Amino acid sequence: MPVVAIVNQKGGTGKTTLATNLASVLAEKGKVMLLDADPQASTQNWAAGDWTSPDALAVKGVGKGNLLPQVRSMARDYDWIIIDGPPGITRTSADAVRAADLVLIPAKPSPLDVWAASDIVAAVRARQKSTNGMPRAAFVITMAQPRTRLGRQIDAALAELGIPVLQARTTQRVAYPNAINDGNSVVDGSDQTARNEILAIRGELESLTHDD
Ligand SMILES: Nc1ncnc2c1ncn2[C@@H]1O[C@H](COP(=O)(O)OP(=O)(O)OP(=O)(O)O)[C@@H](O)[C@H]1O
Numbered sequence: 593m594p595v596v597a598i599v600n601q602k603g604g605t606g607k608t609t610l611a612t613n614l615a616s617v618l619a620e621k622g623k624v625m626l627l628d629a630d631p632q633a634s635t636q637n638w639a640a641g642d643w644t645s646p647d648a649l650a651v652k653g654v655g656k657g658n659l660l661p662q663v664r665s666m667a668r669d670y671d672w673i674i675i676d677g678p679p680g681i682t683r684t685s686a687d688a689v690r691a692a693d694l695v696l697i698p699a700k701p702s703p704l705d706v707w708a709a710s711d712i713v714a715a716v717r718a719r720q721k722s723t724n725g726m727p728r729a730a731f732v733i734t735m736a737q738p739r740t741r742l743g744r745q746i747d748a749a750l751a752e753l754g755i756p757v758l759q760a761r762t763t764q765r766v767a768y769p770n771a772i773n774d775g776n777s778v779v780d781g782s783d784q785t786a787r788n789e790i791l792a793i794r795g796e797l798e799s800l801t802h803d804d
Pocket residue numbers: 602603604605606607608609610630632634677678679734735736762763764765766768769772
């Protein structure tokens with residue numbers, strides 16, 4: 593039952609988009625709890641929409657201070673717990689890091705996102721220091737514009753922060769906001785590229801969480 597926390601203190605880096613899509617495709621294979629730890633409740637709004645996502649996917653909001661007990665109480669009932677983190681470094685985002693086996697940090701290919709990642713990287717490092725290197729952590733590049741000079745430089749800049757960058761990433765595609773609007777995932781839409789991107793992220797996630 594891996595717990596995956598999707599966190600970044602910077603707003604708008606694609607946390608909710610990644611969380612809803614990943615949770616949907618993981619639910620094709622097992623039971624998934626998607627915890628909405630963001631007071632903006634974006635994930636819950638998504639779930640309340642035109643709900644066509646898999647039966648194996650449950651979505652629940654988390655009140656302030658409740659994340660750790662909630663994750664503990666659910667651990668045995670789900671194959672995956674995905675946490676959609678709030679923007680900002682808050683008690684909830686710190687709890688998400690504490691609860692996680694794997695922290696995914698979505699970052700857009702922009703120097704602003706690389707600079708802004710330093711606080712969450714420090715929070716993950718502090719946690720790793722006190723718990724024998726757990727949780728594992730990785731950046732996921734989101735909204736990439738393929739074949740740009742900046743795109744290539746961003747991989748190197750993120751890697752310098754000492755946290756690996758997933759090979760799989762999302763590119764800037766309207767299929768992502770469309771899927772949020774439709775209350776489903778990009779796998780339900782017609783954009784094969786977006787679908788393959790999310791499936792590739794799922795594949796890397798599976799190998800990261802199952803190779804210990
Ligand atoms: N790969 C993508 N292609 C195009 N648009 C995207 C992509 N990923 C995310 N977006 C859009 O970028 C915006 C921010 O994404 P999202 O809400 O997922 O970020 P967030 O990190 O959860 O934001 P917040 O910090 O406010 O919770 C949204 O409008 C979303 O539709």
